[in-house]
Amino acid sequence: MIIGTFGPEGSYTEKAAKQWNETAELxxxxxxxxxxxxxxRKEVDCSIVPVENSLEGSITLxxxxxxxxxxxIVGEEIVKVEHCLLSKGKISDIKMIMSxxxxxxxxxxxxxxxxxxxxxxxxxxxxxxxxxxxxxxxIAAIASYDxxxxxxxxxxxxxxxxxxxxxxxxIVIGKKIPIPSGNDKTSIIVxxxxxxxxxxxxxxxxxxxxxxxxxxxESRPTKKLLGDYLFHIDMRGHKExxxxxxxxxxxxxxxxxxKILGSYPIAKSP
Amino acid sequence: MIIGTFGPEGSYTEKAAKQWNETAELxxxxxxxxxxxxxxRKEVDCSIVPVENSLEGSITLxxxxxxxxxxxIVGEEIVKVEHCLLSKGKISDIKMIMSxxxxxxxxxxxxxxxxxxxxxxxxxxxxxxxxxxxxxxxIAAIASYDxxxxxxxxxxxxxxxxxxxxxxxxIVIGKKIPIPSGNDKTSIIVxxxxxxxxxxxxxxxxxxxxxxxxxxxESRPTKKLLGDYLFHIDMRGHKExxxxxxxxxxxxxxxxxxKILGSYPIAKSP
Numbered sequence: 001m002i003i004g005t006f007g008p009e010g011s012y013t014e015k016a017a018k019q020w021n022e023t024a025e026l027x028x029x030x031x032x033x034x035x036x037x038x039x040x041r042k043e044v045d046c047s048i049v050p051v052e053n054s055l056e057g058s059i060t061l062x063x064x065x066x067x068x069x070x071x072x073i074v075g076e077e078i079v080k081v082e083h084c085l086l087s088k089g090k091i092s093d094i095k096m097i098m099s100x101x102x103x104x105x106x107x108x109x110x111x112x113x114x115x116x117x118x119x120x121x122x123x124x125x126x127x128x129x130x131x132x133x134x135x136x137x138x139i140a141a142i143a144s145y146d147x148x149x150x151x152x153x154x155x156x157x158x159x160x161x162x163x164x165x166x167x168x169x170x171i172v173i174g175k176k177i178p179i180p181s182g183n184d185k186t187s188i189i190v191x192x193x194x195x196x197x198x199x200x201x202x203x204x205x206x207x208x209x210x211x212x213x214x215x216x217x218e219s220r221p222t223k224k225l226l227g228d229y230l231f232h233i234d235m236r237g238h239k240e241x242x243x244x245x246x247x248x249x250x251x252x253x254x255x256x257x258x259k260i261l262g263s264y265p266i267a268k269s270p
Numbered sequence: 271m272i273i274g275t276f277g278p279e280g281s282y283t284e285k286a287a288k289q290w291n292e293t294a295e296l297x298x299x300x301x302x303x304x305x306x307x308x309x310x311r312k313e314v315d316c317s318i319v320p321v322e323n324s325l326e327g328s329i330t331l332x333x334x335x336x337x338x339x340x341x342x343i344v345g346e347e348i349v350k351v352e353h354c355l356l357s358k359g360k361i362s363d364i365k366m367i368m369s370x371x372x373x374x375x376x377x378x379x380x381x382x383x384x385x386x387x388x389x390x391x392x393x394x395x396x397x398x399x400x401x402x403x404x405x406x407x408x409i410a411a412i413a414s415y416d417x418x419x420x421x422x423x424x425x426x427x428x429x430x431x432x433x434x435x436x437x438x439x440x441i442v443i444g445k446k447i448p449i450p451s452g453n454d455k456t457s458i459i460v461x462x463x464x465x466x467x468x469x470x471x472x473x474x475x476x477x478x479x480x481x482x483x484x485x486x487x488e489s490r491p492t493k494k495l496l497g498d499y500l501f502h503i504d505m506r507g508h509k510e511x512x513x514x515x516x517x518x519x520x521x522x523x524x525x526x527x528x529k530i531l532g533s534y535p536i537a538k539s540p
Contacts, residue, residue: 052491052496053491053496054491054493054494054495054496054497054498055491055493056330056491057330057489057490057491060326060327061375078496101371101392105331121391121392122371122391122392163493163494165494165495167496169496197478197481197482197483197484198474198477198478200474200484200487201471201474201475201477201478204468204470204471204474205471205475207468207471208467208468208471211467212467213467214467214470215497216489216497216499217470217487217489217499218488218489219327219486219487219488219489220327221322221323221324221325221326221327223324223325223433224324224433224435225324225435226322226324226348226437226439226539227324227485227486228324229486229487269496
């Protein structure tokens with residue numbers, strides 16, 4: 001079993017991959033797109049990428065790739081995110097703070113309150129920032145506790161995210177929709193024709209009628225017109241469950257487009 | 271009339287500000303938060319910030335500030351975004367490409383296809399990137415046509431965004447909700463209690479019953495729990511219109527929280 005993960009070593013995505021399968025071989029990719037495409041290139045058995053964070057919301061690149069590519073979601077993992085400020089030197093040495101843009105956003109207040117006039121720079125991933133910080137005392141990284149050990153960095157401050165409870169949800173992209181486990185989730189993308197008021201209401205009505213609980217609704221632009229959206233919807237249940245199956249059939253008739261991304265066991269909160 | 275705008279000179283936000291009021295004095299701020307807070311600090315009469323792009327979706331920082339601060343939306347503007355690759359030198363001189371993260375995302379394919387192994391770095395704004403590019407031949411900026419003139423840069427390539435039709439919507443934050451113009455939009459934020467299936471359906475039903483057309487629904491995390499969301503909803507109509515007024519009253523009774531952000535004339539597409 002080979003898992004493609006958004007790297008390098010020490011990333012939160014790696015943590016999610018180990019949570020998903022402790023013994024699998026990991027292969028590290030530079031960005032989310034490359035991690036996802038590794039499964040299409042048949043280099044890996046599955047790929048793990050972040051999809052949503054409790055502070056910053058959706059990782060929109062992941063959502064857009066789910067629309068653009070032919071991918072199957074086969075699982076999800078939730079990881080508690082505890083950012084640390086890491087550096088080879090001391091706080092007084094720091095001239096630049098680097099991290100992934102999402103992590104920088106999650107620590108926006110910490111940076112604003114503690115580091116005025118210090119350059120803040122985006123890195124490809126939190127662990128990539130940690131790797132760069134290992135090359136200069138002047139660079140501090142915002143990254144995981146694990147990254148400190150891997151890259152030989154001092155932990156200058158722990159738990160620096162603006163809100164203590166910070167979780168990221170990851171999805172596992174694989175080859176085959178797993179059979180029902182009894183506690184599943186189904187992910188779809190729906191396109192409703194533009195300028196048809198009430199279309200979303202109609203769609204939600206189909207779920208309500210069957211008592212299907214929606215765990216997420218997120219709009220994304222179609223990238224064609226301003227104000228034209230796709231909806232990413234997650235619901236409880238497996239696409240082979242009678243209620244879900246029947247409802248998706250109905251929605252197929254109402255919606256301009258329905259893409260079923262997969263059904264998979266609901267992750268436990270860590 | 272003084273307008274606070276996300277600067278420096280040459281930004282798309284400045285273009286929106288000039289579209290909103292040609293003769294007003296502009297005051298430039300470094301980031302979106304500072305631009306928004308300028309109105310709370312009473313430094314300006316109104317502030318203009320981006321809220322949504324047709325390719326990349328919502329500017330989530332703006333949405334989150336609308337929740338966190340007490341702000342009033344008094345207008346909107348739509349600007350056509352035509353990114354250019356700008357530099358003091360030639361394409362062969364370029365060692366780094368800089369721009370705002372949203373602009374970098376909008377030109378992701380262009381960069382990937384034309385510049386392998388070139389450093390891509392985030393800047394505070396597209397015009398800030400242009401300013402930095404004016405200091406070194408090795409830096410190219412992705413910024414507006416206007417920025418080329420302002421910072422004395424060569425236009426190496428025009429219209430480099432991945433999709434030709436690229437629009438950004440801006441909101442005007444002001445002091446007083448304008449009176450109905452006859453063609454208005456109202457923006458609200460709704461919080462539905464978690465784990466109450468069908469609550470969104472119920473809310474949308476109230477709009478559907480009165481024939482109120484929703485132009486946007488976007489979920490944002492509450493930042494408390496993973497899977498707990500607020501909904502930003504835009505609808506046609508003014509909050510003083512009878513149908514809208516009555517519906518908002520009803521929703522107030524159903525929702526855990528209702529925040530009315532403002533009513534304002536609908537912008538013309540450029």
